Amino acid sequence: MILTCPSCAARYLVPDNAIGATGRQVRCASCRHSWYQEGAALPERPAPAAPATAPMAPAAPAPAAPAPVVSPSLPFADAAPQPVAAPVAPIALSPHIADAGLADPYAHEAPFQPRLNPARRNMILAIIFAVIMFAAIGGLMAFGPNNLGERLGITANGGHTPLLIQQIGNVSLETSASGDKLLALSGRVINPTDQIQKIPPVLGEMRDAQGRTIYSWTIRIEGNKLAAKGSVDFNTAEVNPPRGTKSVTMRFAD
Numbered sequence: 666m667i668l669t670c671p672s673c674a675a676r677y678l679v680p681d682n683a684i685g686a687t688g689r690q691v692r693c694a695s696c697r698h699s700w701y702q703e704g705a706a707l708p709e710r711p712a713p714a715a716p717a718t719a720p721m722a723p724a725a726p727a728p729a730a731p732a733p734v735v736s737p738s739l740p741f742a743d744a745a746p747q748p749v750a751a752p753v754a755p756i757a758l759s760p761h762i763a764d765a766g767l768a769d770p771y772a773h774e775a776p777f778q779p780r781l782n783p784a785r786r787n788m789i790l791a792i793i794f795a796v797i798m799f800a801a802i803g804g805l806m807a808f809g810p811n812n813l814g815e816r817l818g819i820t821a822n823g824g825h826t827p828l829l830i831q832q833i834g835n836v837s838l839e840t841s842a843s844g845d846k847l848l849a850l851s852g853r854v855i856n857p858t859d860q861i862q863k864i865p866p867v868l869g870e871m872r873d874a875q876g877r878t879i880y881s882w883t884i885r886i887e888g889n890k891l892a893a894k895g896s897v898d899f900n901t902a903e904v905n906p907p908r909g910t911k912s913v914t915m916r917f918a919d
Contacts, residue, residue, distance in 0.1 A: 666705050672698035681705045826865050826917055828891065829855040833898065836913050838906075849902040852884075852915055856891040864891050866918040869901055871910040880907050884915065 666684065668677045670693040677693075684691075688704040833851040841847050850869070856862050867884040884901045891897060 668702060670696065670698055671700055672696050826862065827856070827858050828862055828864065828917065829857060830867065830915050830917065831855060832915065841904075846905050847902055848904075848906045848910075848913070849900070850913060850915075851898065851900045853896050853898045854886060854891060855896045856893060859893045861893060862891050864889055864897075867899070868916055868918050869903070870914045870916070871903075871906055872912050872914065873909045874911045876912075879909060883918075 666679060666681050668679060668684075668691065669675070670677075673693060673696040675693055675695040684702055684704050686704040688702050690699060691702045692699040831853045833853055836848065836850045839847045839849070848871075852867075854864060854867070864886050867886055869882050869884050870878045871880040873879050880903075882901075882903060884899060886899050887897060
């Protein structure tokens with residue numbers, strides 16, 4: 666049978682046995698309107714013709730049945746209450762089809778998203794880890810440990826450069842015309858290797874009598890790479906060094 670929503674006029678095709686002869690409550694899946702749908706009317710069957718029989722003689726009257734005897738000492742038993750039928754849940758109709766205007770009332774709703782299996786998740790993680798390991802081994806085999814470190818910006822020998830710093834002359838402490846103290850020094854960076862080396866930052870440090878650093882600054886070097894067996898000189902100065910400075914050192918920043 667075809668049901669039509671009285672609210673939005675959406676039509677649905679449902680089996681007759683889903684509604685039943687007595688009808689039931691249904692709900693529109695399009696506008697959520699609920700109404701009571703009457704059952705499908707059953708076609709009337711013609712009554713069977715009575716067979717032709719010969720007239721029968723009137724039967725003798727049956728003897729009257731004796732009246733039931735009720736004991737006055739026993740109360741009448743109350744009639745057992747009839748069970749109340751539970752309310753019938755309405756049928757949730759599926760949305761109608763745009764072309765035909767009808768839909769399957771028993772269509773499944775969207776299933777819940779399944780959870781990821783822990784075993785499958787562990788297998789995916791293991792595959793990713795194996796891919797990373799094979800990529801690292803391939804990089805070492807292709808470039809070698811030294812070249813790979815240089816490509817990744819990692820220096821060899823635990824981060825220490827093979828370059829050397831040499832101080833040129835003595836540290837001078839002069840007084841400017843404005844009365845400021847000027848600490849000046851000169852140095853040289855030497856590359857003793859047969860390869861081009863990157864020049865790391867050079868730090869100047871002022872230390873007290875106990876050898877503790879009380880002030881440091883960065884010394885600018887011309888260029889950022891030094892040719893094989895080459896060297897480069899630099900000069901640096903600081904105004905008004907801290908009181909208590911007893912020595913000045915220079916080193917490469919780690």
